[in-house]
Amino acid sequence: MTSPFDQGLALVRATADLLALDRRHPGQRLVERLAIPDKVVSFRASLQRDDGSVSVLLCHRVQHCDTLGPYKGGIRLHPSVDLDEVKALALAMTLKTALVEIPFGGAKGGIAVDPASLSRAELERLVRKYTSRLVNDIGPNSDIPAPDMGTGAREMAWIYDEYRKYNPVARAVVTGKPVGIGGSLGRTEATGRGVVCALLAAARRRGLSGYTVAIQGFGNVGAHAALDLAARGIRVVAVGDVAGAVHDPRGLDIPALVRHRDSTGAVAGFPGAEAIADPLTAPCDVLLPCALGGVITAANAEAIRASLVVEGANGPTTAEADAVLERRGVTVVPDILANAGGVVVSYFEWVQNREGFYWEEDEVNARMVRKLDKAFVQVAGMAEARGLSLRRAAYCLALERISQGMVARGAQ
Ligand code: NAD
Numbered sequence: 001m002t003s004p005f006d007q008g009l010a011l012v013r014a015t016a017d018l019l020a021l022d023r024r025h026p027g028q029r030l031v032e033r034l035a036i037p038d039k040v041v042s043f044r045a046s047l048q049r050d051d052g053s054v055s056v057l058l059c060h061r062v063q064h065c066d067t068l069g070p071y072k073g074g075i076r077l078h079p080s081v082d083l084d085e086v087k088a089l090a091l092a093m094t095l096k097t098a099l100v101e102i103p104f105g106g107a108k109g110g111i112a113v114d115p116a117s118l119s120r121a122e123l124e125r126l127v128r129k130y131t132s133r134l135v136n137d138i139g140p141n142s143d144i145p146a147p148d149m150g151t152g153a154r155e156m157a158w159i160y161d162e163y164r165k166y167n168p169v170a171r172a173v174v175t176g177k178p179v180g181i182g183g184s185l186g187r188t189e190a191t192g193r194g195v196v197c198a199l200l201a202a203a204r205r206r207g208l209s210g211y212t213v214a215i216q217g218f219g220n221v222g223a224h225a226a227l228d229l230a231a232r233g234i235r236v237v238a239v240g241d242v243a244g245a246v247h248d249p250r251g252l253d254i255p256a257l258v259r260h261r262d263s264t265g266a267v268a269g270f271p272g273a274e275a276i277a278d279p280l281t282a283p284c285d286v287l288l289p290c291a292l293g294g295v296i297t298a299a300n301a302e303a304i305r306a307s308l309v310v311e312g313a314n315g316p317t318t319a320e321a322d323a324v325l326e327r328r329g330v331t332v333v334p335d336i337l338a339n340a341g342g343v344v345v346s347y348f349e350w351v352q353n354r355e356g357f358y359w360e361e362d363e364v365n366a367r368m369v370r371k372l373d374k375a376f377v378q379v380a381g382m383a384e385a386r387g388l389s390l391r392r393a394a395y396c397l398a399l400e401r402i403s404q405g406m407v408a409r410g411a412q
Pocket residue numbers: 147148149150151191216217218219220221222240241242243290291292293312313314339340342343
């Protein structure tokens with residue numbers, strides 16, 4: 001099986017052919033410029049554990065492309081983090097920021113560690129060490145991290161505080177901060193809300209109504225998407241996390257499920273719901289993969305019952321599975337569109353930090369919805385005009401914008 005970065009690049013190459021980039025910009029080597037990230041920083045962090053022992057951890061920050069603006073991308077803490085995955089996620093950020101027309105490039109960071117295995121103090125030491133090693137690489141005008149799997153507002157606050165020791169005015173160095181220290185209202189919920197925004201647009205386009213939803217992942221993205229759906233009266237019938245999955249064909253009580261997760265640490269054992277093996281293949285009309293990458297594969301793509309898949313996670317569908325879903329007539333809203341709400345509101349946070357003027361939450365949400373709806377209309381329009389999948393169309397729009405930027409700027 002090809003690696004996540006190679007899969008992403010293969011799609012970029014195929015899209016470049018579709019756009020005839022080589023013919024239109026001879027000698028510019030636009031795809032080759034995307035095939036090698038601008039800068040890769042990999043380093044060891046020796047973490048002092050509370051008991052005095054030392055753990056040796058591998059850390060990465062990949063700055064993929066800054067043609068359209070400073071590097072932007074989250075920091076992931078997960079045991080499966082490796083350099084290839086971080087590169088793939090950074091490439092996806094380059095495409096995502098271009099697609100939703102925000103003035104950033106693409107980056108991603110990660111540490112191969114299970115955050116649940118660390119105490120709060122150990123985690124803080126690790127995040128601060130990671131930040132101090134990158135203090136000359138990140139910055140409000142150069143590279144702006146944000147939350148991803150295993151990180152949230154608390155970790156962003158530590159990054160901000162560590163960076164501030166070296167650079168006095170620095171709120172905009174990181175987004176997804178707690179609201180009290182410069183975070184934007186609505187940022188925590190933004191990715192999940194954006195997923196719902198994409199779901200509603202895609203369901204309208206497919207003529208779906210009265211549909212049911214299944215969700216894999218009940219963290220930041222999955223839980224906020226579920227809460228938004230529940231508030232709209234849309235039935236969420238299956239939810240799963242790393243430890244198990246629950247199902248109720250009448251619709252799960254999502255606010256109660258969030259309380260259950262908060263008190264027990266998992267969705268399993270939610271009173272009144274039956275345990276199921278896998279939310280990905282649960283009976284539903286719409287599937288939201290909101291956990292890891294590479295979960296929809298050639299092995300399970302035939303078993304997916306939904307007619308619409310909205311990718312809350314980054315890279316949940318392998319190339320082989322994508323082909324199966326397309327053949328089966330399943331609509332897939334690609335990650336670079338479906339989960340872009342987070343980076344859009346991160347952009348708004350960066351703008352607010354720089355202006356020193358803070359917006360009301362309804363203004364943040366309304367502006368995000370406008371941006372995502374506009375991107376969806378553009379992607380759907382391109383898909384229809386050229387007979388492409390939504391993923392191909394999204395890649396076309398993003399790559400065209402990046403290419404124009406590269407050609408305008410020169411060899412950089
Ligand atoms: P999170 O750490 O808050 O939650 C992750 C969830 O996935 C948890 O419920 C966890 O139990 C579950 N999970 C982990 N491994 C699993 C497995 N093997 N099977 C089933 N469930 C599993 O992470 P998050 O911030 O919600 O991110 C989820 C996905 O969304 C990631 O792919 C991330 O890159 C993407 N994403 C996040 C943001 C953001 O703003 N947080 C933005 C864009 C994309």
